[in-house]
Amino acid sequence: MVSFEMNDRKKIGLGLTGFGIFFSFLGIIFFFDKGLLAMGNILFISGVTLTIGLKSTMQFFMKPQNFKGTISFGVGFFFVVVGWPIFGMILETYGFVVLFSGFWPTLAVFLQRIPILGWLFQQPYVRSVCSVSKSSKFSF
Incomplete structure (x- = not known):
């Protein structure tokens, strides 16, 4: 069962994730x-x-369907540390998209519920792009 309570560890984790981005x-x-x-x-x-x-x-990074994303993200991180940041970021971006592709529909719903920003994401063109991305699965 997943716990949705916010303890101090999760707050620090969200802060570190935000600083990482x-x-x-x-x-x-x-x-x-x-x-x-x-x-x-x-x-x-x-x-x-x-x-x-x-x-x-x-468990998330070691799922068989996430191997491409995990390996790509890890190799990209290695290239960033070694000194090839452009190539590393390209690999990391690919890995990030593959790893978190299942979360994009949830993110789209969340963005539509934000008061001011949600208006933009509820426009017909943006909704059509989001519905196309929800129906098509990434086939990397």
Whole structure:
């Protein structure tokens, strides 16, 4: 059974995940700075681990249907650390999309419920794009 209560560990995990996304964004903005990208990756992975727990994280990354995404994300992280940040980020982006492709419909529903931003996501063109993406599965 999944617990939806917010304890301090989950709050810290969400904060670390947010900082990981922020540092990765800064790393891209600053012309693929490998230090910021590596720090963003470490914060993101540790935040996800704290948020959902170590066992759930390992189960998520080790599912057979997630192997492509896990390997791609890991190899991309390696290339970022080694010094090839552009190639590493391309691999990481592919891995991220493959790993989290099941969450996009949930994210679309969540974005439609945000008061001001939700209006934009409820427009006919945006809804048609979201419905096409929900019906088509990523076939990487």
